[in-house]
Amino acid sequence: MTQAINQIRLADEAARPPETILVNITPQETRVALLEENKVCELHIDRNSGHGLVGNIYLGVVRRVLPGMQSAFIDIGLERAAFLHIVDVLEQRQKPEETQRIEHMLFEGQTILVQVIKDPINSKGARLSTQISLAGRFLVYLPQDSHIGISQRIEDENERNGLRERLKALLPEEGNHGYIIRTSAETARDEELQADIDYLTKLWQDIRQRSQNSPPETMLYQDLPLSLRVLRDMFNGNTQKIFVDSAHNYQRMQDFASQYVQGAVERIQHYQGEKPLFELFPVEQEINQSLQPRVDLNFGGYLIIESTEAMTTIDVNTGGFVGARNFDETIFKTNLEACHAIARELRLRNLGGMIIVDFIDMASDEHRQAVLSELAKALRFDRTRVTLNGFTSLGLVELTRKRSRENLNHVLCEPCPVCQGRGYLKTAQTVCYEIQREIVRESRRFDAREFRILAAPPVIDLFLDEESQSLALLIDFIGKPISLMVEGSYTQEQFDIVLL
Numbered sequence: 001m002t003q004a005i006n007q008i009r010l011a012d013e014a015a016r017p018p019e020t021i022l023v024n025i026t027p028q029e030t031r032v033a034l035l036e037e038n039k040v041c042e043l044h045i046d047r048n049s050g051h052g053l054v055g056n057i058y059l060g061v062v063r064r065v066l067p068g069m070q071s072a073f074i075d076i077g078l079e080r081a082a083f084l085h086i087v088d089v090l091e092q093r094q095k096p097e098e099t100q101r102i103e104h105m106l107f108e109g110q111t112i113l114v115q116v117i118k119d120p121i122n123s124k125g126a127r128l129s130t131q132i133s134l135a136g137r138f139l140v141y142l143p144q145d146s147h148i149g150i151s152q153r154i155e156d157e158n159e160r161n162g163l164r165e166r167l168k169a170l171l172p173e174e175g176n177h178g179y180i181i182r183t184s185a186e187t188a189r190d191e192e193l194q195a196d197i198d199y200l201t202k203l204w205q206d207i208r209q210r211s212q213n214s215p216p217e218t219m220l221y222q223d224l225p226l227s228l229r230v231l232r233d234m235f236n237g238n239t240q241k242i243f244v245d246s247a248h249n250y251q252r253m254q255d256f257a258s259q260y261v262q263g264a265v266e267r268i269q270h271y272q273g274e275k276p277l278f279e280l281f282p283v284e285q286e287i288n289q290s291l292q293p294r295v296d297l298n299f300g301g302y303l304i305i306e307s308t309e310a311m312t313t314i315d316v317n318t319g320g321f322v323g324a325r326n327f328d329e330t331i332f333k334t335n336l337e338a339c340h341a342i343a344r345e346l347r348l349r350n351l352g353g354m355i356i357v358d359f360i361d362m363a364s365d366e367h368r369q370a371v372l373s374e375l376a377k378a379l380r381f382d383r384t385r386v387t388l389n390g391f392t393s394l395g396l397v398e399l400t401r402k403r404s405r406e407n408l409n410h411v412l413c414e415p416c417p418v419c420q421g422r423g424y425l426k427t428a429q430t431v432c433y434e435i436q437r438e439i440v441r442e443s444r445r446f447d448a449r450e451f452r453i454l455a456a457p458p459v460i461d462l463f464l465d466e467e468s469q470s471l472a473l474l475i476d477f478i479g480k481p482i483s484l485m486v487e488g489s490y491t492q493e494q495f496d497i498v499l500l
Contacts, residue, residue: 016036016236017381018036018037019035019239020035020038020239020240020242021033021234021242022035022243022277022278023242023244023245023246023249024278025227025244025246025249027048028047028048029046029048030226030249031045031278032044032045032227032230033283033286034234040281040283040348041344041347041348041381043287043290043348043350043408045411053078053119054116054117054118054223055223056221057114057116057132057207057221058114058116058217059076059111059112059214059218060075060076060112061109061110061112061216061217062107062108062112063075064081066102067102067103070101071085072084072106073125074114075217076126078126080120080125080126082114083127084127084129085127086105088127088129088130089105089106090130090131111216112130113211114130115128115131115133119404121403121410122309122410131144131145132204132207134200134203134204135182135223135233136196136199136232137184137196137232137261138184138185138196139167139181139182139193139197140180140182141197141204142178142179143176143178144176145176148178148181149179150163150180151180151182154181154183154186166190170194171197187237188262207220207221230242232260232261235264235267241267243269243277244269244270244271245270245276250270253268254268290345290348290349291408291412295341295345296319297334297338298337301316301338303315303342304317305349305351307351307409311354311355312351312353312356313358314342316334316338317334317360318330318331318334328363328367335360335362335371336371336374339375340374340378342378343375346386347382347383350408352403353401353403355399355401356397357399358396359371359397372388372390375388375397384401385402386401387400417491418492418493426493428456428459428462429462429466429467431456431492431493431495432459432463432467435459438497439451439474440474440477443478446499448480448499449480449500450483450500451478451480451481451482451498452498453482453483453496453497454496455485455486455487455490455494455496456486456487456490456491456492460486463484
């Protein structure tokens with residue numbers, strides 16, 4: 001039977017481990033690493049050549065409406081058109097009980113105000129919403145709504161009601177006042193909440209003014225740079241230190257923190273050491289490791305993590321761990337250790353979408369439930385929404401993690417030009433046989449005097465050695481000479497046949 005543990009939330013702030021945030025800034029990119037107990041758990045990268053788009057607001061133009069998909073393509077000035085589904089249309093969200101169709105809401109050529117909710121991923125364009133939200137330090141402003149929501153991470157009902165009443169007392173009576181109270185508002189003073197309200201209200205007024213005076217496909221608002229989003233979104237009571245290695249950005253962060261982030265100023269430090277910040281802590285090493293499919297566990301077990309466009313699979317193996325009293329205990333302890341490694345790798349690699357975990361088979365139901373509980377416990381510190389389902393009938397654990405930006409592998413890497421992302425190369429022998437078949441085809445089409453094979457060194461070497469007899473038979477079969485030429489710049493799978 002499948003046990004569902006839905007939308008696991010952060011634990012109480014007091015239960016969170018101590019955190020250190022490293023901000024490494026160069027003219028080309030900003031990198032932020034979050035360390036918990038000196039282990040890298042999150043990595044964020046923002047490059048000048050490709051800023052993240054989530055949170056940006058555009059004046060878009062409807063290019064195509066697709067009734068069959070209940071979606072539309074919106075041009076916002078990017079290389080690829082962005083995607084708007086009916087579930088992200090404000091009118092549909094406000095009246096969910098009414099069945100509305102997107103072709104009745106949008107038409108081609110229409111100008112529309114939209115916000116990016118997911119970055120472009122692989123071949124997919126950015127995903128949009130017509131419901132605008134503006135994030136502050138303690139509040140998220142929903143200018144088109146009148147509902148006051150509260151982060152589900154605040155679980156105490158009395159505290160939730162108290163926060164709602166405090167916010168209502170600060171809002172003016174007239175106008176729409178839609179807000180979501182963030183977790184950080186638990187410890188905020190009234191004057192801090194009021195400052196957030198004033199800032200977000202003024203920001204929305206500026207965006208509306210720009211939308212009335214700007215041409216279509218204009219970006220009306222861009223979210224804060226990564227170095228400042230760190231303070232707004234990641235700083236909390238468990239943050240011990242924030243190290244930044246840029247004097248200019250250190251001052252910007254100090255100024256921002258003094259205005260909007262109480263308690264952060266004294267924790268921001270300008271790192272001026274000779275050794276690079278990401279080498280002083282083991283961040284560069286962790287980045288390189290996160291690009292590998294294998295993750296070694298402390299006691300000899302290991303994980304194999306493989307991602308496709310549809311899902312990510314994680315396989316747990318005992319490896320060389322034989323330290324328990326019996327085989328069942330060995331499996332159980334390996335699976336328990338894997339839970340924490342899996343939770344950390346999901347955050348570090350920013351893996352999203354559907355995730356399948358193949359734990360080592362356990363005979364005991366008690367062990368299975370203990371592993372599931374341990375995984376839920378390990379996932380509770382994830383800032384991204386996670387939905388965990390129990391063991392399936394096949395003994396696999398299913399979970400989903402919200403995907404809003406590309407995973408670390410896609411940010412740092414590109415498909416191998418040699419294998420085209422397959423991860424495997426055709427053997428030299430396979431390429432030899434392909435060449436021979438191609439020569440037979442070409443000999444039937446063209447009456448060439450001679451055929452010349454241009455190929456990589458391993459392929460030519462094989463023709464001169466093990467496949468020399470088959471090459472001689474081919475020459476006799478087509479009745480034409482065949483010469484060989486090494487092309488050192490070719491990959492093993494590349495070849496050309498020149499007709500002379």
